[in-house]
Amino acid sequence: MIELGRFQIxxxxxxxxxxxxxxxxxxxxxxxxxxxxxxxxxxxxKDELMNTVWPDTVVEENNIQVHLSxxxxxxxPDRDLILTVPGRGYxxxxxxxxALPDETGVRASGGRAxxxxxxxxxxxxxxxxPQPKSGLLGRGLAIRQIRAMLEQTxxxxxxxxxxxxKTSVAVEAAHHSSSDFAEPVCFVxxxxxxxxxxxxxxxxxxxxxxxxxxxxxVEQVAAALARRxxxxxLDNAEHVIGIVAHxxxxxxxxxxxxxxxxxxxxxxxxxxxTVFRVEPLEAPPPHSTDADILRCSAVNLFLxxxxxxxxKVGSDSAEIQLVGEICRRLDGIPLAIxxxxxxxxxLGVEGVYRRLDDRMAILSGGYRTALPRHQTxxxxxxxxxxxxxxxxxxLFRRLAVFGGAFTFEAMCAVVCDEAYTxxxxxxxxxxxxxxxxxxxxxxxPVAKYRLSESTRVYAMAKLQAEGEQEDITAxxxxxxxxxxxxxx
Ligand SMILES: Nc1ncnc2c1ncn2[C@@H]1O[C@H](COP(=O)(O)OP(=O)(O)O)[C@@H](O)[C@H]1O
Ligand SMILES: [Mg+2]
Numbered sequence: 364m365i366e367l368g369r370f371q372i373x374x375x376x377x378x379x380x381x382x383x384x385x386x387x388x389x390x391x392x393x394x395x396x397x398x399x400x401x402x403x404x405x406x407x408x409k410d411e412l413m414n415t416v417w418p419d420t421v422v423e424e425n426n427i428q429v430h431l432s433x434x435x436x437x438x439x440p441d442r443d444l445i446l447t448v449p450g451r452g453y454x455x456x457x458x459x460x461x462a463l464p465d466e467t468g469v470r471a472s473g474g475r476a477x478x479x480x481x482x483x484x485x486x487x488x489x490x491x492x493p494q495p496k497s498g499l500l501g502r503g504l505a506i507r508q509i510r511a512m513l514e515q516t517x518x519x520x521x522x523x524x525x526x527x528x529k530t531s532v533a534v535e536a537a538h539h540s541s542s543d544f545a546e547p548v549c550f551v552x553x554x555x556x557x558x559x560x561x562x563x564x565x566x567x568x569x570x571x572x573x574x575x576x577x578x579x580x581v582e583q584v585a586a587a588l589a590r591r592x593x594x595x596x597l598d599n600a601e602h603v604i605g606i607v608a609h610x611x612x613x614x615x616x617x618x619x620x621x622x623x624x625x626x627x628x629x630x631x632x633x634x635x636x637t638v639f640r641v642e643p644l645e646a647p648p649p650h651s652t653d654a655d656i657l658r659c660s661a662v663n664l665f666l667x668x669x670x671x672x673x674x675k676v677g678s679d680s681a682e683i684q685l686v687g688e689i690c691r692r693l694d695g696i697p698l699a700i701x702x703x704x705x706x707x708x709x710l711g712v713e714g715v716y717r718r719l720d721d722r723m724a725i726l727s728g729g730y731r732t733a734l735p736r737h738q739t740x741x742x743x744x745x746x747x748x749x750x751x752x753x754x755x756x757x758l759f760r761r762l763a764v765f766g767g768a769f770t771f772e773a774m775c776a777v778v779c780d781e782a783y784t785x786x787x788x789x790x791x792x793x794x795x796x797x798x799x800x801x802x803x804x805x806x807x808p809v810a811k812y813r814l815s816e817s818t819r820v821y822a823m824a825k826l827q828a829e830g831e832q833e834d835i836t837a838x839x840x841x842x843x844x845x846x847x848x849x850x851x
Contacts, residue, residue: 365400365401367396367400367438367441367444367455368438368440368441368444369381369382369440369441370386370438370441372396372397372400374397374400374401374557376745376749377393377397377749379393379396379437386437387437388433388434388437389430389433391416391417391426391430392430392431392433392434392437394415394416395412395416395427395430395431395434395453396434396445397557398411398412398415398416398557398558399412399445399453399454399455400455401555401556401557401558401561402454402455402561404454404455404456405454406448406451406452406453406454407452407453407454408451408452408578409424409427409451409452409453410578411452411558411560412427412452412453413426413427414558414559414560415557415558415559415560416430431445431447431453443456444456491550492534492537492538492541492547492548492549492550492596493534493550495531495534495535495538496531496534496535498664498667499531499532499535500644500660500663500664500667501644501645501660501661501663502528502531502532502535502660505532505536505639505641505642506532506535506536506539508639509521509532509533509536509540509624509639510536510539510540510543512637512639513536513540513543513594513622513624514543515637516622516635516636516637517615517619517621517622517623517635518611518615518622518623518625518631518633518635518636518637519622519623519624519625519636519637519638519639520600520624520625520626520627520630520631520636520637520638520639521533521624521625521626521627521639521641522627522628522629522630522638522639522640522641522799523628523640523641523642523799524628524696524747524799524800524815524818525628525698525737525743525744525746525747525799526696526697526698526699526737526740526743527641527642527643527696527697527698527799528641528644528697528698529626529627529641530598530599530626531697532626532641533596533598533624533626534550534596534598536624537550537594537596537624540594541594543594544592544593544594544622545591545592545593546591546592546593547593548593548594548595548596549566549569549570549593549594549595549596550569550596550598551565551566551569551595551596551597551598552565552598552599553565553597553598553599553600553602553603553607554598554599554602556603557602557603558606559581559606559609559610560578560579562597562603562606562607562610563579563580563581563584563610564579566584566595566597566610566614567579567584567587569595570587570588570591570593570595572584572587572588573587574587581609581610581613581614582613584610584614585613585614585616585617585618588614588618588621589617589618590618590620591618591620591621592620592621593620593621593622594622594623594624595614595621595622595623595624596623596624596625596626597611597623597624597625597626598625598626599626599627600625600626600627600631601627601628601629601746601747601750601798602746602750604627604629604631607625607627607631608631608632608633611623611625611631611633611636612631612633612634612635615635616635628747628798628799629797629798629799630797632797642695643661643694643695643696643697644659644660644661644664644690644695644696644697644700645659645660645661645695646659646661646662646687646690646691646693646694646695647659647662647687647690647691648691649691651687653680653683653684656683656684656686656687657677657683659687659690660695661690661691661693661695661697661700662677662683662686662687662690664690664697664700664701664704665686665689665690665700665703665704666686666704667704668700668701668704668705669686669704669707669712672704672705672707672708676707676712682712685712685713685716686712688716689703689712689715689716689719692719692816693719693722693816693817694815694816694817696815696817698737698740698743699722699726699740699817702726702727702739702740703715703719703722703725703726706725706726710725720820722740722817722820723739723740723741723820723821723824726739726740726741727739727740727741740817740821741821744817744818744821747798747799747800748821748825750798751794751795751798751800752791752794754783754787754790754791755790755791755794755795755798756825757778757783757787757791758778758783758787758788758791758792758795759791759795759800759801759822759825760822760823760825760826760829760831761777761778761783761826761831761835762774762778762795762801762812762814762819762822763814763819763822763823763825763826763835764777764826764835764836764838764839765777765812765813765814765819765839766819767813768804768811768812768813769811769812769813770809770810770811770812771788771792771810771812773842774788774792774812775788776838776842777835777838777839777842778835778838792812796812800814800818801813801814801818802814802815
């Protein structure tokens, strides 16, 4: 969320709000606002704005004026927070409230445009490689594999659901691999960046490159990086996946010495890319012994966090069994497990266990210093949901009725109708799998899909909100006996 005077801009949901109420704003006007606000006080040139807001069309400059004046009208007394710099571009007078924490963990708070950060500051996305977490659990093998893969592949993308641990693994792997490279690792946090220009600038700053002129283009950056033996870590790419794909492809083309490690909920889908799926932490299967439960990394993460707040959690068998259940029902996702462990102080282990059905409500209150989308489980899913297209959203919420693994045929029988065709379903299931919202496994030649339990709870809430729950549940109920009859 970006604060702008009396307004809040939610880039993920693409809404402008005032006192919790959404304010109507045209889509182009919102794009302009998003680009200027995301630039964190940096001057956004007219060309940059036009290329971002109208990427596929050449438009007259006065188009900006038209939408900008609509925007200023909506902003009312806060209109002058968007400053016009005559002949040059536009600038925000205020900095983001939720800028990333710097190395000291202090959050940047509101400021004026005049305190635009010097190159290398975290406001632009370019930061020093964070220190690895001291308690990274259950990732030894993954770290060794990634280090070995970086010798072979030019682009390695760590892919997985939100909160599964991609950033943690990437940072740890980058520290382990740093001695394999002649130059220091460059780290770029992409979460707050929305344009190609901003991504390139962040890479330039992070790598300490010098490029001629005020504008930066990808060829210049590629030339500046040529023959440099270094590792570039681009963290959290999913919302700018197309932009990052183009940039990375151009940077590694003809540059044998450069390695790019990316974290994203979705692969880049470019030729030089190798995908590494980050798996959940290990959670115990049902009916495990106490000793087996205590060997699982997910359980250790839960106990580590719960005990740092409360002490003495997991000291008897009944509690160990409950912790095992909680971790399994949270699908071994570290973020969900951390959020659940934080609730032990108020609810106790049993209380957390009993309220798992209401997980979207109780799994909130993460670290204040975490990214906004990591502070609640719902926010993590909102971030993924916001970047789905209309058809993928329809399919996603309808899939909530499937409790276990399901086939493509079962899916079509339940979700398709006159408005939502099989062709829609084919495209959308691919998108949901790519974006790590649905997992796929193969039973011989047959693909079987599955939603994690938390994903399903989130999708069900969307289905209810859309008023489709009754209809889709009824279709699912009709489908089940039909398949049983044909199997008999
Ligand atoms: N293996 C792990 N051991 C301990 N904590 C972890 C582990 N993996 C992730 N975490 C914690 O879980 C949270 C989410 O992890 P993160 O790496 O940010 O996920 P992602 O990048 O996939 O969204 C963070 O607070 C992180 O410190
Ligand atoms: Mg991340």
